[in-house]
Amino acid sequence: MLILVFSITLITFASSQILPDTIVISKFSSFIDSTLSQGVDVTNSSDYLILKTSEQENLAKKRRATITYYGTGEPKTSTGDRDTVTGNPMKVIDGDSRTFCQIRPGGDGSYILIDLLALRRINKVVIITFGLNQSLRPRAYTIYAGIDSLQLTRIVQKTDNQDVKTLDIFDPIIARFVKISFDVVDRFSSTVIAEIEVYGVGYLSSGEYYSKVIDVGQPVNWGWAEWEAELPEGTGITFQFRTGSSPSVNDTWSQWSPEISSFEVLKVTEPRRYIQFKVNLSTSSTETPILKRLSIFYHKKLVAKSITLEVEPSVVPILKRTEITCNFDVEVDDNSLGIDTLIIFTPSPANVESVTLNGNPVAYSVISSPEYVKIAFQQPINSSSRISVKLSLTLYLDINEFPSVVISKMTASNPQFVDTRKRGNLNSWTVLTTDVPEKLIVDLQINPNPFSPNGDGLNDKTQISFFLANLLVERNLKIQIFDLTGRLIKTIFDGQSKAFAYISSNSFTWDGRDENGRLVRPGVYLLRVAINADTGVESVFKTITVVY
Known part of the structure; x- marks a missing residue:
């Protein structure tokens, strides 16, 4: 197991500067807001903060599920189409036993595949029949599990099941995918499943720790955070903060700051007297991150009241x-x-x-x-x-x-x-x-133009600048150079972009070279800037002249 000890001490102070005060949290059980926190443990870990173990947690709940039908097992509507209500496999992992997924008679071999979205060490599967109705139970089934959905290991096989709520316990196996194959479906009655639950040993995939509101006695200039943590491979910790002027969180408090995982000055409203922090723990392996200490720095002396x-x-x-x-x-x-x-x-x-x-x-x-x-x-x-x-x-x-x-x-x-x-x-x-502009690409400029990429240090490159406007979602942006025959010479950019000002230091440059790194011949070339729009591809063309 790879252990990363993460600790930040990046701040140094000149002798003339004022040293900060510090809040040090090393016993996380003393600061936890248990009404908000979930999926974390502070009692069985020497007061360190870790993820909760998963023995009592349904690992399949609200993850991802698909169903594959064989034979006549697919539920149909009156028009003969697939019934997406009774044939929705997400209903068996929604935590609600009043919803269900149906396999019709003749659907032998149909199966539900559950993606736990992370590696887990599982040892128990429960299948709950809708309404606990004996005639709707799975007659015979096989449970498979593994880390690859295409290569699964058979771990349980029942050839004559009489239970409306099955319980299969087995030796722990590391798996991301769990497959339940319904090997036999009654000739006259559907198999109708309300819930499939998966349990295991080890740790939950994520958890959130909320602190109590911390009072430092006066409005302060909040600074930065340091922490010490063990991060086994596949695990992570991020932090968020918010501040306020009242001892209870209300509408006057700031929003949660963006998540940080490395040194940053805290982006919170200040000066403020009260602070609350949130720790987001995650794992995609069978290990847990361990948070041992968190220090929050602040100055009582303000830049301005x-x-x-x-x-x-x-x-x-x-x-x-x-x-x-x-x-x-x-x-x-x-x-x-x-x-x-x-x-x-x-x-x-x-x-x-x-x-x-x-x-x-x-x-x-x-x-x-x-x-x-x-x-x-x-x-x-x-x-x-x-x-x-x-x-x-x-x-x-x-x-x-x-x-x-x-x-x-x-x-x-x-x-x-x-x-x-x-x-x-x-x-x-x-x-x-x-006055939303009619075009997405606005004010395309090339400077200098002409330019001379001869290596003399003068006008060796040209800058391509423009505004990309009125795009709240990412779309594909292409910036390309062609010769006058239409042959592609150079792709300067091909990627996703929202609205942005591609100007100044954010502009694009062309050094007069083609895709193979060779200088192009002197002459006139064609610049094309294109963005995918709702109405198709919007393109703007301009000529660029290369001289030597």
Whole structure:
């Protein structure tokens, strides 16, 4: 067994920085919210957190099942079609004995195949006849199991069954698939199965641990988490967090943060006094992950007592260069460290046009990327005030958000997330777009064009940029180069994409080489960008000129 000991200690502090406080959980039984937690065990593992064993859990419930009919066993409707109600095999693993799956007389050899969706060590199968009706029982059946649905081992065979609720116990076998073959079906009466249950030894495939609400006594700037865990091959652990200002979770609390499995600053609303964490355990093997310790770091000293963002205007035209203003209302007190840096995460590349403090220009420097703008102030902001940042950018999504963080040099490793107000049903950092474009591919640009891939360091590559608009689900996107005879020269991209701004550092490049890595001859070539749309394939063509 491969054991991975996972522990994160990535944060180092300069002598001038403030050290964080820490919540350390090493006895998970003391923190568990037993009303929410399921599938986990904290009592039989030295207070470590592990998955629950599966002896009392139906491993087949709500997994996956298929049925194969032989002979005349397939149930039919009055029109002669397959009856998808009484012939639905998922009914035998739904945990409801009032539903059923039917095999008609003459269906000898028909079988149900159950996929447990993970390797399990099974040792018991129960078959429950619908209504516990003796005439509907399986007369003769065979149970097979294995890790491959095509190569199964026979583990039980009953040639004369009289039970309406069978119980077959056998030596444990590692299996993902369980097959029940109904070898004999009565000549005059259907075999009707209400439930098939599979039990085993070992661990459940997944579990969720919810902590109690933890109170740190005052609103704090939540930081990051460290943990120590054993992760046998095929197992996993992820974490989620949420915060609030009340001791009971209510509508004012933040949503659960995205799952993390490695170091990240916690994406939660702050400053907040209360926190709750969730641990998601999983295994696709017969082992369990073991969580031994979790530490949550935070700073009592805040960057600002509160800082709230509202973006104006709240509605702009889609795919048109526009200006928006991000207004940050800052409140500071004696516990505030002050703002040295402000980072605004942007849905598309943005330029900073101006920054003002209470309406007056302020000295700053900017670092921009396709995903954010980072504004460093020459003097820290230590007073209650309004910071207004004017951005120019092109928005291409229906709903665009501008989450932000502020940073103090004293706690540089722990940004404080900016809060938001509600504006109707949306956060106040949200901007909507109108005038949905007719086309999905918008503003296709090639720069430079012509270009000269001769290795002199000047214009050796050309950038291909465009907006992919109005796509909420992934569709196939192709970017290809052809010669003027229509022969394919190079496929630059062939994959799935949603709406996205393929501009700036996210744009595509062509280095003037073909599929075999050879430089193409000078001349005119054809660029094709194509996306699968509901009405067919939408394509845009442009010429590219190669010169030497």
